[in-house]
Amino acid sequence: MSVTGMHARTQPSAAWAGQRQRRTVVVLVCLLVAASITGCRDAREIESVGFVLGLGIDETADGRIEVWAQVALPSAKPTEGEKQESWRVRSVGDTVWDAVRQLNGKSTKVLFRAHVRALVFGERFARGGVARALDALARDKQFRYKSWVFVTSDPVGDVLGTQTKQSSSAALFLDDIMRNTARSLTAPRSRFLDLLTSIEQPGDQPLLARVRLVEAEDVGGQPEGAAGGQEVGSKELRVEGSAALRGDRLVGWLDAEDTAMALMVCNRLEAYSFIMPMPGDEGGTIGFDMIRSHADTLFPEGIRTPRAAGQVTDVVIRVTGTVDIREVLSSEQLMSARSLERLEAGISRHLEAGVRRLIDFAQNRLGCDVLGIGECARHRLPAKVWEEDVAPTWHDQFRTMRIVPDIRFEVGKRGMTMQSPKPID
Amino acid sequence: MIVFATGFLAAARILVPAAGTAAWISALIGGAIGLGIAGLAGMLAARFPDQGLVGMAERVFGAPLGKLIGLTFVAYCSVVLGLGSRESVLAIWIAFLQTTPPVLISSVFYLLIIYAAYLGIEAIARVSLIFFSLVVISLVLLTALAIPVAAPTRLLPIVGNGLRPLIHGGLLAASYAAESVVVLAFIRHLKDKRGASRAMATGVAVGMVIMSTATGFGVMMLGVRGISRVTFPVLETARMVGFGQFLERAEILFLALWFSAALLKLAAVFYASITSIADVLGLRDYRPLIIPYALLGTALSLIPKTVLETFDYLGMFVKYSVWYAIALPVALLIGALVRGSRRGGESVSDRDAR
Numbered sequence: 001m002s003v004t005g006m007h008a009r010t011q012p013s014a015a016w017a018g019q020r021q022r023r024t025v026v027v028l029v030c031l032l033v034a035a036s037i038t039g040c041r042d043a044r045e046i047e048s049v050g051f052v053l054g055l056g057i058d059e060t061a062d063g064r065i066e067v068w069a070q071v072a073l074p075s076a077k078p079t080e081g082e083k084q085e086s087w088r089v090r091s092v093g094d095t096v097w098d099a100v101r102q103l104n105g106k107s108t109k110v111l112f113r114a115h116v117r118a119l120v121f122g123e124r125f126a127r128g129g130v131a132r133a134l135d136a137l138a139r140d141k142q143f144r145y146k147s148w149v150f151v152t153s154d155p156v157g158d159v160l161g162t163q164t165k166q167s168s169s170a171a172l173f174l175d176d177i178m179r180n181t182a183r184s185l186t187a188p189r190s191r192f193l194d195l196l197t198s199i200e201q202p203g204d205q206p207l208l209a210r211v212r213l214v215e216a217e218d219v220g221g222q223p224e225g226a227a228g229g230q231e232v233g234s235k236e237l238r239v240e241g242s243a244a245l246r247g248d249r250l251v252g253w254l255d256a257e258d259t260a261m262a263l264m265v266c267n268r269l270e271a272y273s274f275i276m277p278m279p280g281d282e283g284g285t286i287g288f289d290m291i292r293s294h295a296d297t298l299f300p301e302g303i304r305t306p307r308a309a310g311q312v313t314d315v316v317i318r319v320t321g322t323v324d325i326r327e328v329l330s331s332e333q334l335m336s337a338r339s340l341e342r343l344e345a346g347i348s349r350h351l352e353a354g355v356r357r358l359i360d361f362a363q364n365r366l367g368c369d370v371l372g373i374g375e376c377a378r379h380r381l382p383a384k385v386w387e388e389d390v391a392p393t394w395h396d397q398f399r400t401m402r403i404v405p406d407i408r409f410e411v412g413k414r415g416m417t418m419q420s421p422k423p424i425d
Numbered sequence: 426m427i428v429f430a431t432g433f434l435a436a437a438r439i440l441v442p443a444a445g446t447a448a449w450i451s452a453l454i455g456g457a458i459g460l461g462i463a464g465l466a467g468m469l470a471a472r473f474p475d476q477g478l479v480g481m482a483e484r485v486f487g488a489p490l491g492k493l494i495g496l497t498f499v500a501y502c503s504v505v506l507g508l509g510s511r512e513s514v515l516a517i518w519i520a521f522l523q524t525t526p527p528v529l530i531s532s533v534f535y536l537l538i539i540y541a542a543y544l545g546i547e548a549i550a551r552v553s554l555i556f557f558s559l560v561v562i563s564l565v566l567l568t569a570l571a572i573p574v575a576a577p578t579r580l581l582p583i584v585g586n587g588l589r590p591l592i593h594g595g596l597l598a599a600s601y602a603a604e605s606v607v608v609l610a611f612i613r614h615l616k617d618k619r620g621a622s623r624a625m626a627t628g629v630a631v632g633m634v635i636m637s638t639a640t641g642f643g644v645m646m647l648g649v650r651g652i653s654r655v656t657f658p659v660l661e662t663a664r665m666v667g668f669g670q671f672l673e674r675a676e677i678l679f680l681a682l683w684f685s686a687a688l689l690k691l692a693a694v695f696y697a698s699i700t701s702i703a704d705v706l707g708l709r710d711y712r713p714l715i716i717p718y719a720l721l722g723t724a725l726s727l728i729p730k731t732v733l734e735t736f737d738y739l740g741m742f743v744k745y746s747v748w749y750a751i752a753l754p755v756a757l758l759i760g761a762l763v764r765g766s767r768r769g770g771e772s773v774s775d776r777d778a779r
Contacts, residue, residue: 027540114674138654141520144673145665146574193574193665197648379581383445383649 050109053086054171055147056156057096057133058122065125065132066092067099069111070160070171086169088161097136113142117175119149119192120211122156126243126250134196134248145193148178150211151243151250159211162237170237174211177239186256186272187239188263199248202394203374206245207262210253214238246368246395254361254370261351261358265295265317266372273326279346280339284330288347291412293321297376315373316404317355322412323347333419340411347409355405362398369398429632430560430690431509432601434516434683436636437643437658438736439743444594445649447585449641454595456633458747459602463629465754466609467622472761474618478609478697478753479704485760494753495705498610501749502698505604506691507725508742510534511735513687514726516657521677531726534688535719541692542699542715546611549696553689560686563679564635568642570666575645600743601636602629603750610697656732659683695722 056068071087089106093099104111119137121130137143152159160170167173178189187209198206213235242259244252254262263269271290278284298316325334334340362370369375374394378386390397440448473481478498483491514534518527541549584591605625612621643658646665655661663676699718703711729735 141523145661146667193646197579197651200648200650375578379578381582382584383582383586 044110048109050087050107050111051115052111052113053115053169054118054120054160054174055113055116056120056122056160057099057125058156059125059128060092064092064094065096065099066090066156067096067103068120068157068160069103070169071107071109071111072115072169086171088157090157095136096133100136113140114144116143116147116171118171119147120156120159120174121149121151121208123151123153123250126151126208126245129248130195130245130250131199131248134199137192138196143192145191145196147192148174149190149192149195149208150174150239151208152211152213153253154211154213158213158235159237162213162235164237173237174239177237178209185239185270186241186260188242188259188268189270190242199245201375201378202247202391203369203376203378204372205247205368205370207242207254207259207370208245209239210241210243212238212240244362244366244368244370246366251368252361252366254358257354258358258361261354262362262370264290264293264319264321264351265355265358266370266375267293267295269293274350275327276346276350278328278330278332279342281330281332284332285327286325286330286343287327288323289326290321290323290409293319293409295319297373299377299380313400314402314404316406317371317373318406318408319351319355320408322410324412325414328420334414335419344410347411348407351409352405352407355407359403359405363403364399367399368395371403373401373403374398429601429635430683430686431512432604433636433639434512434657434659435736435739436598436601437640437652438655439740440594440598440640441644441649441652443586443597444591445585446580446582446644447591448594448644449580449637450583450585451591451594452598452633452637452640454592455598455600455602456630456637458595458599458751459605459629459633460626462599462603462750462754463605463625464622465751465758466606466612467625469609469754469757469761470612470615470618470621472758473613475613477611477613477700477704479701481609481757481761485757485764492705494756495701497749498753499698499701499705501746502607502610502694502701503722503725504742504746505607506694506698506722507728508735508739509687509691509694510538510722510726511729512739513684513691515732515735516660516680517684519656519732520660521680528723528727531723534691535723537688538692538695538722539715539719541689542696542719543712546614546693546696549689549692553693556682556685556689560682561635563682564638567663567666567679568638570668570672571642571646571662574665575642577645579645579648580641596747597743598633598636600745600747600750602633603747604694605629605632606750606753607694607697609754610701611693695719 050071050073052069053072054068054070056070058066058068060066068088068090071089073085073087089103091099091102091106093102119133121133125133138145150159162170162173164170164173167176177185188207190206190208195206195208198204214237216234216236240256240259242254242262243250244254257274260269260272260274264272269290272293273287273289275285275287278286296318298318300314328334332339334343359371362368374391377390381390436452437448440451444451469481473484476484479491479495481491482494482498485491486494510531514527514530517530518525522530541552585594605628608625608628612618612625615621615624639659639662643652643662646662647655647658652658660676660680663679664674667673667675695718699711699714702708702714702718708714729738
């Protein structure tokens with residue numbers, strides 16, 4: 001409605017105007033007073049708040065739930081060397097919420113969960129079903145759906161307790177890894193939100209990033225282990241590979257290469273580097289950066305009908321993409337069109353073999369659709385057909401269908417030099 | 426703002442179970458139906474440029490039946506007011522002020538509505554003009570920030586649960602657009618009466634595009650099942666977006682703006698309702714009705730004891746109210762055509778304005 005076009009019909013008398021002004025002043029004073037005392041009654045100083053950065057959930061041997069919280073300790077002197085920057089607390093309860101509420105009793109600070117960067121599930125808990133944690137966390141008004149979710153086969157307490165010099169806490173280290181090194185990571189960028197949406201879809205089963213404790217590598221001659229962040233012999237965190245879930249239960253682990261293949265097939269692979277033997281030169285190797293890939297899942301004609309959708313037996317996964325050459329250690333310098341064609345065929349075969357391994361693993365070992373084939377089917381089907389006819393039996397269909405990978409990659413850039421430097425014998 | 430200010434907080438919860446992934450399209454279909462209603466209302470306004478809704482009804486059907494129609498309109502506005510204020514209060518109470526009694530939040534809400542009603546429709550419209558742009562900016566910002574988190578494939582299949590559910594969803598969505606009939610109570614204050622249809626149609630179109638966008642992004646971020654589960658999908662969307670690591674947890678900023686928009690919408694509905702009551706009762710001034718009606722409104726907003734009850738009532742309202750909103754202008758127009766009524770009369774707001 002146009003206000004400029006509106007009649008200003010109200011023309012109050014001077015007395016009415018004066019009265020209105022007085023009322024306005026009274027209302028404004030009331031509002032100002034109300035605004036200035038907001039929060040005074042239950043004000044909390046920042047020092048009394050414990051910012052939970054990492055949350056770990058596992059199951060004890062006797063079937064109880066243990067929850068770990070890594071809490072940041074804000075300090076007025078951040079540079080103080082001996083100052084502890086974070087603190088870990090553990091509690092055990094019958095349910096996740098029972099354990100979480102008991103954490104509050106163990107802390108002198110009010111635990112604030114809005115800054116949880118990493119949620120780490122232990123293997124035992126994940127095998128029993130992560131849904132036991134989802135309800136309590138999804139209801140929590142503080143908890144963020146953007147938190148990263150990890151699964152570990154190591155003790156959750158040890159994972160959250162790992163000291164690192166790159167970040168002030170393990171949770172922040174994991175957050176930095178997921179944010180900053182996404183393009184070189186062979187782990188899915190799994191957020192709590194993705195987990196929530198995918199556990200309910202049989203055609204899009206969750207892949208969660210795996211975090212492991214590995215022996216810190218010898219930093220080789222650098223004083224006091226400064227370069228790697230850990231002392232020799234200590235443990236460090238490594239995010240690599242993934243945990244495959246069927247519904248909400250962990251059913252197996254995917255190594256880094258399988259994870260990359262799964263992400264590629266689901267169009268979620270941001271970047272991937274790999275080394276393979278040079279085709280036609282035994283002993284030679286060649287390294288690549290995958291800079292682009294696109295996967296299409298091709299179904300037989302007529303899938304849209306309920307009958308056909310319920311009996312999908314053949315699927316073709318077509319992946320096309322481009323790789324850049326990053327390293328050539330071979331006498332074959334790829335200076336002819338034929339050698340490049342041979343290389344592209346070799347790359348396609350290499351990746352196809354990886355995808356075949358993944359398909360075999362998913363169908364015969366995991367028994368769940370981590371390839372997102374069902375999700376592609378869902379896009380093509382009327383929602384009712386998917387929900388009623390296909391989704392309930394999708395796991396079984398997936399295990400028996402014939403999935404054919406069709407991988408076609410081409411070589412893109414070859415770097416700043418055409419040929420390797422050649423030393424004189 | 427009347428179209429989307431309160432409804433868009435939870436519209437996706439109602440549209441998605443009906444239309445599935447095509448809920449955003451159903452909002453657009455609802456918008457198209459709403460445009461029809463706005464057109465009918467505009468034709469009425471052109472036929473009776475100096476009348477409020479009660480005046481129009483009395484002119485067409487005579488005083489007794491006209492007053493009865495006026496009372497049904499008041500009942501409609503009261504339900505919009507009660508449900509709208511309850512929804513807004515719940516959004517604040519559940520997500521932010523958990524320890525504050527909802528009756529206190531509701532009281533603050535109604536105090537501001539009372540103040541706006543005392544100032545009249547001009548003040549409400551002028552403040553709306555300021556807040557509308559801020560609200561639109563907030564929504565554009567929210568949409569931009571939501572893009573990195575959104576998964577467009579979640580909108581597939583494009584027709585969702587099928588054509589029939591899509592149309593059913595469209596009718597549900599139309600009930601939000603249909604709330605624009607409230608404007609009939611004060612459309613006579615427009616200077617350019619010929620532009621009434623266009624102004625209402627623009628409002629409906631903008632409101633429903635906003636609702637469609639909010640629903641679409643909700644589905645893209647939370648999925649069909651997720652969106653049916655959360656209490657306030659738009660609020661959940663706002664919770665998930667951020668910019669880098671320095672703009673996070675900004676949902677309170679969004680909600681503050683949306684709260685203002687809801688306040689202005691409900692103030693307009695409140696004003697429409699009390700001026701219509703004054704017209705029905707033949708009062709010269711609507712102001713004595715403000716406090717009693719505000720008490721009634723507060724009581725109405727507290728009838729649903731739980732969130733579940735609120736959404737049940739809301740579900741029922743969106744299911745049936747669209748038919749009332751269509752029937753009202755249609756009946757008045759048909760009656761006017763049959764009786765050949767045109768122009769004339771004076772109502773309480775005009776007397777008040779002088």
